[in-house]
Amino acid sequence: MEIPTGSGHPVRTSKHVLTALVENRPGVLSRVANLFRRRNFNIDSLTVGRTHRDDLSRMTLVMDGSQEEVERLEKNLYKLINVIHVEHMTDRPSLYRDLALIKVAVSGETRREVHQLAEIFRARIVDVSPESMIIELTGEESKIENFTDLLRPFGIVEMVRTGVVAMGRGEHTLEHDSYQPRAGVLGSRKSVL
């Protein structure tokens, strides 16, 4: 996507996924959410959940923006005392998953067709009633979008998605204790105040 800028040169924007390890304390979510409004960031989705450690939560943020905006978001996240570590997942091989529950209208004739589509996408049918089915699908965002496009002609009655969660592939982990500021010549040194 290209958005016009004051200087007349378009700035290239794209989807960025950031993961943040935060202290599991009351109010942390509102601090992060407030930051988006306060600093004028446009966030596509935000998920928060617990981790294998009681004291840590993990957030996944999806943002559409330029590289500079993402760096600005990252630095501002680090200004929050409860944010321990932030990582730009789109910089490295990572897994992205989104979960959707889709309630689709069915009749005697269409039930079989919907069932077949679900099988092709490896989606699960988790509820069946005379006039509708609930289908559960996990995958990358694009997979979910393709699937919903195909279901749309049947009539999507209701739909909910969790938002994207992400994890780096292989050995890579989000550090939580041993984090050291990374030094960079261009002011991209990632650390807190």
Add this chain to the structure above:
Amino acid sequence: MRLTGAEIIWESLMHEGCDLVFGYPGGAILPTYDALSKYPQVHHVLTRHEQGATHMADGYARATGRVGVVMATSGPGATNLVTGIATAIMDSSPIVAITGQVPSSAIGTDAFQETDVTGITLPITKHNYLVADVRDLAATLREAFHVARTGRPGPVLVDVPKDIQIATTEFEYPTEPIRLRGYRPLGAASPEQVAAAAKLLRTARRPLILAGHGVLMSGAVRELREFAESAQIPIALTLLGKGAISEHHPLCLGMMGMHGEAYTNNAIQEADLLLAFGMRFDDRVTGNLATYAKKSRKIHVDIDPSEINKNVKVDVGIAGDLRAVLQQLLPVARREADPAWMARIQEWKKETTARDVIHEQAGDKLLAAHVIRDLWRFTGGDAITVTDVGQHQMWEAQYYPHERPHTLITSGGLGTMGFGLPAAIGAKMGRPGEEVWAIVGDGGFQMTMAELATCVQERVELKVAIINNGYLGMVRQWQEFFYEERYNASPMVNPDFCKIADAYGIPAVRVTRREEVEDAVARARAHEGGPIVLEFVVEKHDVVYPMVPSGATLNAMIRRPAATPEMV
């Protein structure tokens, strides 16, 4: 030792070296005020409004380099802190605000004087806390002081419900090092960063240092001077950077930006290397970003990584403690000055001097700039001045050169009218041995003038100079320049300020002619035992020159009309 939460608050303050608290009591903080009598080591200053208390804590912090402490009750007490807290965060001033809160069981019920103060102050504090358990209270307060004073300093608020002030627990002040996993203040630069900066420095012909508040906050005044002298690089100052180097130093070019001198702004626009030290390229110093300093490469050192590349893209960004970084840069700083660059700056300077209002014969008018200049002369240029916001603030910045750090205290980032008087009280109480002047306009003074009573109650030997032009002067100036002289809502019908002072039992002198300034200042300086007020009735239709119109290119300035025959 078993103590109540209230006692723990005072014990913790003492452990943090605090012996002065500015505040205002009320229902939800009463248990804490009740315990105050057990702690005579801590002096509490009763203000007339919680906003005043916050500005006092701020002024105290800026004058002393220590954390200022303000205390207030829940609800309206807490919301009255908001302007002061926002002022403090914009200028990175370390204060700790302690507010009472309704009892834990009543939180969320819209109880009497309940307000969500941690929610309200979330975007204007560096961090804030709602204490949920009396056993966490001491550690929380300790953390609050640590966060407020380290890294990029800023305000921290601790909200303490009433039941937690009453509850008791075993008290022992924590001594182990504070370890916050998400908070590690930065130190020195990496060798790569130093090398990259050195490389730019080697090839620069027209370098210029932009020195900001960070120089003072990191204690890098000596390092800055050594660096500048060794590399023979002139220095321009931000408003809050005044005092980072003596303004009489041959390398100092004075203030930059919207009301900076033309030669300073010209130098920025013509430089081929800008070294931005502890400043944040605020719009008031850059003007139009698209045309700002296009001929220069830029090195930016700031303690806050989010400031780097925020407004101005830089070639070398160093997030770190300025003092440590300057120590690293000093060995690579040796270079010869380029005489052509220095000569050019001198030439611009000469042209500016010719237009200076200082040389203007005012006739029977009293010009505010002349008052400020005389204040500088008759105080030996050595007072701590605390200003309010507006024209007088800019005239102070232009005509009261500062030689020492922490001698100008002013609301730069937020531009808070009403800041001057209370901040000056805080500054004087923090540094009682210094001569402290509050320089305020008639508009801003009236926002917080109730604090004169605080001044009297505490016998604060403060000198208050009211620059009275019967207008919201800076508003009037913008209306004159940009709104076709429609002076809507800027003229002020003022009370008799000398009678106001008299009602508080404060001596006051009204000055209407320049010949009277010297005597009035001398009388104020000689006055002991409490405050004194000088009212300077100045020319109404005066304008601060030069001026970069908001959003214009930095050196496209509205200049003072060229020399007229009356000028000497």
